[in-house]
Amino acid sequence: MADETIGVVGAGIVGLATARELALRRPGTRVVVFEKEREVSLHQTGHNSGVVHAGIYYTPGSLKADLCVRGVSLLREYCQDRALPYREIGKLVVAVREDELGRMDGLYERARNNHVPDLRRISREEIRELEPHAGGIAALHSPRTAITDYPAIARSFAQDVVDSGGEVRLGFPVTGVTEVPGGIEVTSGQAGIPPAEGWGRVRVDRLILCAGLQSDAVARLARDEREPRIIPFRGEYMLLKPERTDLVRGLIYPVPDPRYPFLGVHFTPRVDGSVEVGPNAVLALAREGYTRTRISPRDLLGLAAYPGAWRMAAQHWRTGIKEYRGSFSTAAFMKDAGLYVPGVGVRDVVRGGAGVRAQALDRDGTLVDDFRIHRMGRVTAVRNAPSPAATASMAIAEHIVAAVFEDGRASRPL
Template sequence: MTTVGIVGGGILGLAVGREVTRRWPGARVVVFEKENRVAAHQTGHNSGVVHAGIYYRPGSLKAELCARGRLLLRDYCAEHALPYDECGKVVVAVDAEEMARFDALEVTARENGVPDLRRLDTAALREVEPHAAGIAALHSPRTAITDYVAIARSLAAGIEAAGGEVLLSTAVTAVRRTAASVEVTHAGGSTRVDRLVLCAGLQADRVGRLAGDGPSPRIVPFRGDYMAVSEAKQHLVRGMVYPVPDPRYPFLGVHFTRRVGGGLEVGPNAVLALAREGYHRSAVRLPDLADTARWPGFWRMAGTHWRTGARELRGSLSKRAYMRVAQRYVPEIGAADVLRAGSGIRAQAVERDGSLVDDFRISTADGVTSVRNAPSPAATSSLAIAEHVVDRMAVAG
């Protein structure tokens, strides 16, 4: 019997586990998760958006796997009675200075085959989002929202129903490759597996090094803060309202998003986090901070983008500054209409030269497949990434 070990109980690791049980009947799947629950980190702290593929470089893994992943996720939610709401999204240009980026974004979205995409003028934008401000917009009606924690729990249950194991509170501390297997040392002892998949998210570089991966890229954590809109103003946004992103950065900018459980949120921004798993502004973990400070790529990145970093930090410290940016898109929702809500941490991979790794990065060698970079839209793409990973494992033999 083939045994496949998976490090990481977020949506991506669990999706890989499910795909193994589907593709290789009889294989044993063992998921190692260091927390006492699945979906504890990036999966459980995102905005719940199911992306339609507007932003990603045509021909990239992101573009390919987001398009397929959205369809797979939609069908999975329907099959398992999980929430999935195609409330739609508008990406809004608010002034003439943004139009060159807006036009380029439309070209990208159409090359990626974003379904039912429409370009809107001001009047048409008001028909879709009556309270949004802008001179042009891209409307993506198939962009959806879901509950990724519920999906992760469903995936975990499916793995266990197929005879696999999801081991909680089981941190992996060492990985040793042998001629015939891979030995995984963890909090509960050790387990021998035939193949190992690393889906460690915020700890991807550290777990990768346990398995012999190189030091680059390194994870630099960015915290994204959310604001919750008061009930009295939630009706002002029907679906989602996004800005035109700056192509120099992998972050999409502060936006308005409905949640499947009810309510409306604004965010996230993107500020350097002082702890990889610190979901509060005051959270500091010295080993994480030291890891960031020792990485030459961080300082090169900071030297290039310090102005943007300072602007994001102002928004994080001041609710008024934060909402001043958001009000460009929905002027009737201001600082008095929101309360600070939760935060998420993005695992951003940074190369030694300071460049931000944009595309998914997945490598396979000697029985170990390592997912070194899987930022947004990884949740949207998770079932398609799982197919890709298992395909790679099959080819490697």
């Protein structure tokens, strides 16, 4: 239908990629992005480590696997076209113990099924050729794994939306989603306080929710299912001191623990020349809890009232204690890092930044691994889009837009 108005809630990289895809694929459609902050990509996108994942880790046939691999090619082409940073510096997934070799081989087969390009197993000696300071007894080498600047990409997406005749409304926290005849009414404002003229109430024909850390709360406004809930995990980083960044040439990762959707402490060169070490994964005490002192009583009460949170804690409390120990002790944090670059320690790093991961959790305590997208008539809600969502953002956008308009090109129905 021509001359529709499509709303997108959330100006992170997934929301902006979706808005851009709408504007490009459906000429004549008016696209409006609603964002509660005063700038785009302030939360998960703005705290992203910048890795363009090749698709090594994800279950073949899952949305993560399909959309990550597709997303890499789209993102590479976009960055080249817009002169945005995109550097294929390569990644090593390193086994440091014999009991990790079986899991590493399993990753290799998974990556082959996902068509990860140029991946190969390498020996201890080959590790040293690529990374002279690295440890490990064997590794997977992914030479096409890249780094980029996701906030810059998100800003470019936002400009594309505007250039296509769309709008990015900043400072517009969505507080109501109401079905009205022939459409959806999106409202912003507090009860009893009239919103600013022209900013408090917008009617759209369809609405797509890409609200990240607030995705379950915003979805409830649209009367979506209560599960999964978002549980915020803070990832804290160290930075190698400038004089020690030469210890690392590319990305150095551990063989991940299959029980968790987190990849463990790793070494990540950034496009600005810095090198991050981390992250850990500790339960944040606020959805936007980027520091240990940021506490939200409302978020904590919501967490305490959710049975899934208690079931998760009962299953994983030992790992939680270990992660918190690293949060408070630089020596404990760097103990694991030293397995992958022997000799690196407390004296070589300073405290870096932190990000918060919007991790979906089911009622039974299961950490949701795959992307999860719900559709409720005129409203589509992205309920779980953790890493590699930034890598896959343009492919996620294709998938959502194709499925919303039922043109048969989505990789699977929502």
